[in-house]
Amino acid sequence: MTGVAITIRSSGATGQLVGSLLVTESVDMLPTLEKDIEMTRELQIRSFRAEDGAACHELRRAAFLGVFSTFLPPDAVLGGAESYGVSEFTERIGAMESCVAVRDEFLIGFCTIRVLSATHAELLYLYVASDHRGTGVGSQLARHAEQQLLRSHPEITTLFLDTAVPEYNQSFWERLGYRLAGSSFCDYPSGRIPAIRLEKRVDGPSPDRE
Ligand SMILES: CC(C)(COP(=O)(O)OP(=O)(O)OC[C@H]1O[C@@H](n2cnc3c(N)ncnc32)[C@H](O)[C@@H]1OP(=O)(O)O)[C@@H](O)C(=O)NCCC(=O)NCCS
Numbered sequence: 001m002t003g004v005a006i007t008i009r010s011s012g013a014t015g016q017l018v019g020s021l022l023v024t025e026s027v028d029m030l031p032t033l034e035k036d037i038e039m040t041r042e043l044q045i046r047s048f049r050a051e052d053g054a055a056c057h058e059l060r061r062a063a064f065l066g067v068f069s070t071f072l073p074p075d076a077v078l079g080g081a082e083s084y085g086v087s088e089f090t091e092r093i094g095a096m097e098s099c100v101a102v103r104d105e106f107l108i109g110f111c112t113i114r115v116l117s118a119t120h121a122e123l124l125y126l127y128v129a130s131d132h133r134g135t136g137v138g139s140q141l142a143r144h145a146e147q148q149l150l151r152s153h154p155e156i157t158t159l160f161l162d163t164a165v166p167e168y169n170q171s172f173w174e175r176l177g178y179r180l181a182g183s184s185f186c187d188y189p190s191g192r193i194p195a196i197r198l199e200k201r202v203d204g205p206s207p208d209r210e
Contacts, residue, residue: 053090
């Protein structure tokens with residue numbers, strides 16, 4: 001029998017031995033094995049499916065109870081976190097333009113855009129799991145959702161969004177080309193929370209629209 005021993009070392013500077021494995025198959029399989037491992041590390045962005053609903057619901061809920069609780073009053077945090085049940089939320093985002101980010105088979109982010117008129121659409125949700133933030137997932141998701149929207153609705157000229165936590169995320173949106181357009185509100189079961197509106201023109205020349 002052909003065999004090959006694989007030792008696994010930590011990726012840190014010390015390279016400590018973590019474990020070893022004896023593969024008793026042909027050495028020819030190794031390139032395939034490496035390719036498969038590499039592929040699972042990649043970020044995949046794909047359209048939303050109904051079975052993603054519970055994970056998306058939890059990402060949004062966790063953001064309210066986590067990072068948003070620093071910026072919002074407690075009733076808004078609870079009102080926002082509990083706005084929808086899982087099946088209602090799944091149905092809601094399934095009926096709009098939604099995409100998800102998957103890494104190592106785990107759903108780590110999602111983005112939803114709602115078309116409001118022939119020319120206007122609202123970026124309604126963008127959430128990334130806390131331990132994957134700052135790695136480019138949020139911007140890739142937002143760009144992907146925008147490209148999808150413009151393919152299916154080429155007549156859209158303006159994308160906007162309301163954020164109730166501008167101290168936290170306004171500069172993120174500005175990096176993606178959104179600009180302050182005025183004040184607004186976010187509606188939660190507990191009531192209205194003041195928000196700002198950010199807007200972006202999307203009808204300029206863009207390779208995404210070809
Ligand atoms: C806001 C959020 C979607 C950003 O996603 P992310 O994957 O962390 O962002 P990225 O890694 O793509 O960041 C892109 C750039 O924005 C910066 N950035 C990320 N989050 C930021 C924030 N909250 N405020 C300011 N800048 C931010 C990053 O440093 C990065 O800068 P760089 O290009 O110079 O490296 C994510 O942090 C999140 O899910 N937060 C909680 C939910 C939320 O606020 N959603 C928006 C509701 S309106």
